[in-house]
Amino acid sequence: MMNPELRRNLWLELSLHRLIAMPGVLALVFGLIYALNRDAPAEPLASASAMLFVAICIVWGTLHAGDAVIAEVRGRTWDGQRMSAVDPWPMTLGKLAGATVFAWYGGILCMLVFLACSPEISAPQIAGMLVAGALLLQALALVGGIAAARKGVVRSGPGGWAVAVLFLVGGPSVAALSGNEEPVLWWGREWARADFMFCTLAVFAAWAVFGAHRLMCQELQVRTLPWAWIAFLLFLAGFVSGFAIRASDAWSQVRNVHFAGALVVSLAAVYPLLLAEVSAPMALRRVLFRLRTGERRRALEEAPLWPLTLALAALFTLLTMLVAGGRRAEGELFAAVQLAPLPLLLLAVRDAAIFMWFSFAAQPRRVEASAVLYMVVLYGLVPAILRAMDARALADLVLPPFWDRPGYAVAVAGVHALLAVAAAVWRWKRNYAIRAE
Amino acid sequence: MPHPHPAAVVASGVLFEYPGVRALDEVSFEVPAGSVTALVGPNGAGKTTLLRCLAGLERPMLGSIHVAGVDVLEEPRAVHRRVGFLSDFFGLYDALSVARCFAHAAAAHGVADADIDGAVQRTAQRMGLAGLLERRAAELSRGQRQRVAIGQALIHAPQVLMLDEPASGLDPEARHALARLFTQLREEGITLIVSSHILAELDEYSTHMLVMRHGRIVENRALEGAVAGLARVRLAFAQAVEALEAKLAALPGVRVLRAEADAAVLELHGGAEAQAALLRALVQAGLPLSEFALERENLHESYLRTVGAAPS
Incomplete structure (x- = not known):
């Protein structure tokens, strides 16, 4: 047929x-x-x-x-x-x-x-x-x-x-x-x-x-579980990491580079998912309803992929930081990521929370465009203007200095993430929280 | 009284939301097999969302739905093989001929290659489109397009057919033809759920009424006359009859719904023979009977009564 x-x-x-x-x-x-x-x-x-x-x-x-x-x-x-x-x-x-x-x-x-x-x-x-x-x-x-x-x-x-x-x-x-x-x-x-x-x-x-x-x-x-997406991210991480691996690299170095590659790939994947997925707020409510009724498998089937990808990024952030152990790696990719995995993750959390803030409006409109505009402002316009005005300290408060001062960057990115998540949660509770009826 | 037919559709606690709106608020109901259920309610009541959930096009947040014995949430693809659905805003492949529209619908619904030509011819005959098979869909009138769309939903002989506003935009003649088709489908044992604003049209063929309001089922019942062996009889007398209600109540198989001095409405159990027996008994009792008529509750009146009684 x-x-x-x-x-x-x-x-x-x-x-x-x-x-x-x-x-x-x-x-x-x-x-x-x-x-x-x-x-x-x-x-x-x-x-x-x-x-x-x-x-x-x-x-x-x-x-x-x-x-x-x-x-x-x-x-x-x-x-x-x-x-x-x-x-x-x-x-x-x-x-x-x-x-x-x-x-x-x-x-x-x-x-x-x-x-x-x-x-x-x-x-x-x-x-x-x-x-x-x-x-x-x-x-x-x-x-x-x-x-x-x-x-x-x-x-x-x-x-x-x-x-x-x-x-x-x-x-x-x-x-x-x-x-x-x-x-x-x-x-x-x-x-x-x-x-x-x-x-x-x-x-x-x-x-x-x-x-x-x-x-x-x-x-x-x-019905599908999200294993294919995880498999693709791991494949992509392997593909990207391959360019930073030399024949002489020890196994531990190959592993470290692979963790770093997976971190970069999963963090980068969060953004297109936020833009492309039918993510919020009804999809999240649907997942919460499933969890409330004990349908965990169905919750996983119906969950948007970005939280899972963010969780994967968190896992690889942890692994990257653990295996790095303060050593400077030889691979350029790894060396860069070793300096700043945590603030990168925290900023991704902040950005996801900004998306959710717009999504959780009572009548969400132009969510993607608004969120992208804010990204452009936070990553580009405001830091550039402040640096042009020689207000570097202020610029570092808007865009944390990942490479120069990782500890300071973690603190700043942490505050960003905290504020954005708190705002998104507040808006969620106001408009979409599941209440006992 | 147990229902004579098993349920073709069983929905339990179905909840569906849009941002800021609960379109279906833990809806539960059953639709008997072989019935024609009129799904009625004001705009925004949740009729279309309900039909889309029943058809497996939308996934409710909570609840369960079984259609033709299959769990819609667990096996939506299996349900699609047993169900036909026509959306209120349907489209056709305008560049294809009617024959190819039907052939594609048949193949897409799993009809075997060898049976497709037969299915196309049968459907074209049934829909009155046999002479238009080679015509492109784009060249058809609104009524003809509607018939092609219904034919596509029917071509795989579904057990349950769901139609959302199937008569909208049709002229009276086309509407009448549609009503005839639905009656015929019901006689063939297909369960129909028809959502429409045009209650007079639904009145022609519906056996049951499912009333929705604000995402809830306000009423789900058989329309009078649809329950086997139950009829409503309107009587009028040439002059006032003393103690008319008592005299009528004494007749076997009769329940007096309303009685005045020279008129009454009875509910009668039994078919045509019971009606003949009642008429005979009335004449033998010497009552000055001037009118004996079967009365069927108008769907419009029934709907207004239901909606009027429901809390807003």
């Missing part, structure tokens, strides 16, 4: 007209390039086909993947899909492959031209990277689309964000790859740069597809 969601998309995306038009238009474009470069057409054709792949498959396909769920919410067909008997995997894969099938149709044609014309020996590796990159961005866009739909967003956008990420993060990486033949040092071993890039993109694409599936599980009311 064919995946119903994929079949529906095939009906919508692959009309006879479109099936003929895509190769027709591409043939005209490549024909024009050939006509303009008759003497040496191979390289221009290869460049054009790669650029067209980026435009069709990566940009256009990603926009379609990002809109796959949101368009259904907007068209009021999503409830029908959620009521269907289609399981999360077929729904995820049907959406990912189905929404982008026409883009892939054009992209594969471009890739065939690229492979046929490129004079580069590494053309298959470049093709592999482009394909893996496209899959990664499309899957990320689908993740963004599902997350946005869960928050009630009905306008298009997550796909555009994914494309922005491509140009801001992926672009420089690809440029570095093409201009640098040096191997990558990761987990103490040297890896051929192109192979490393391809494997990285492919593995993260697989994680992104898995992430889309886990979000789809939630959307389709399939």
Whole structure:
């Protein structure tokens, strides 16, 4: 039995007209390039086909993947899909492959031209990277689309964000790859740069597809525990830490770097979760109701991920500080983190509390935008202005000096966290606390 | 009296909240299998939220819901196979033909590939859309789109069908056709829960009434005439009858609901035969009977009476 969601998309995306038009238009474009470069057409054709792949498959396909769920919410067909008997995997894969099938149709044609014309020996590796990159961005866009739909967003956008990420993060990486033949040092071993890039993109694409599936599980009311998220954070910590580990490192040093990497990753993950999750206040009330009735497993299933991630960050803060034991580590990443794990954690707690403060309003509006504005003010504007006015002591009260005076930073960040948490708790009690009735 | 049918829906202590609003306040009720329940109440009473919780689209914070014998909170996907749901603001895949809309709905609800064509044809016939199968959904009228949406919710032969404001925006003819369809579905044994503001329309086919207000169930009962063998009979006499109430009360199987000098309303147990026997007894008793009519309580009146009696 064919995946119903994929079949529906095939009906919508692959009309006879479109099936003929895509190769027709591409043939005209490549024909024009050939006509303009008759003497040496191979390289221009290869460049054009790669650029067209980026435009069709990566940009256009990603926009379609990002809109796959949101368009259904907007068209009021999503409830029908959620009521269907289609399981999360077929729904995820049907959406990912189905929404982008026409883009892939054009992209594969471009890739065939690229492979046929490129004079580069590494053309298959470049093709592999482009394909893996496209899959990664499309899957990320689908993740963004599902997350946005869960928050009630009905306008298009997550796909555009994914494309922005491509140009801001992926672009420089690809440029570095093409201009640098040096191997990558990761987990103490040297890896051929192109192979490393391809494997990285492919593995993260697989994680992104898995992430889309886990979000789809939630959307389709399939019960899931948050182990996949923890597994991803630990994987990411391992990946990041790998760059700071040398072959000569002792086991204890590898462990320490890994703890520090996990701390950095889990702290960094708190912020996108606060922005993306349907977190407060009803979700928190729901969890508290579950706990009150003794449904602990269900409470864990329905809990937002940011508190769990913050708890994980606290654990790795503790581990990092314990194993550091006052020693200065050799790895740069670890050395930096060793100085200031606790104030970093406390500031993350403060920032989460600021998010919650806005969320716990009686009629919460523009929570994310307001909280982000406050972050910009607290981390950027006010310290910058105070430093510009030579009021360094005051600036240190707003943005604690993690690197210079860790003890002082802990005290300042602790006061920040305490005040923010107290304010959030006060607002929660006023508007949302569960009272005996 | 035990209910003749097992419950198709059992909700217990269901609580659901939006920021600042308790949409469902520990709601408990049962819906008998094979019934058509009119879910009524003012705007904001919680009807739509309740339907979405029953359909497994929203997860309540507390409570339990069983639909067609399946725990909605534990196995929502299993419930989706047994339930059809039509939202008040539904959408269709406008670029698809009606046939493909139905075929997708059937496949998505687990109908086997070999059975899909048959299901599409049957549903199109039932919904009066057989002549429009190749028409794109975008080209259909409001009433036709409504029928496609209901057909999609029905195509997998659900045991329970929930519809939120299914007649809104329909012309009187389409509404009448919808009422006929619901009556037919009920006769086929499907349990229906229909939320609507148009009480006159619900009156045509509903057997039960579930009244909500401020997130609570104000009343849940069978409508008179829906309980097997129970009928209300209105009598009128050509002239005043002395001790009319006592004379009527003496008749077998009769309960006097209201009696005046020349008119009365009785509740009668038994079907058509009991009604014939009553008529015979009245004539034999020499009462100057001028009118004998079955009376069914109007849903609108019943609703207003219920709401009027409920604390605000």
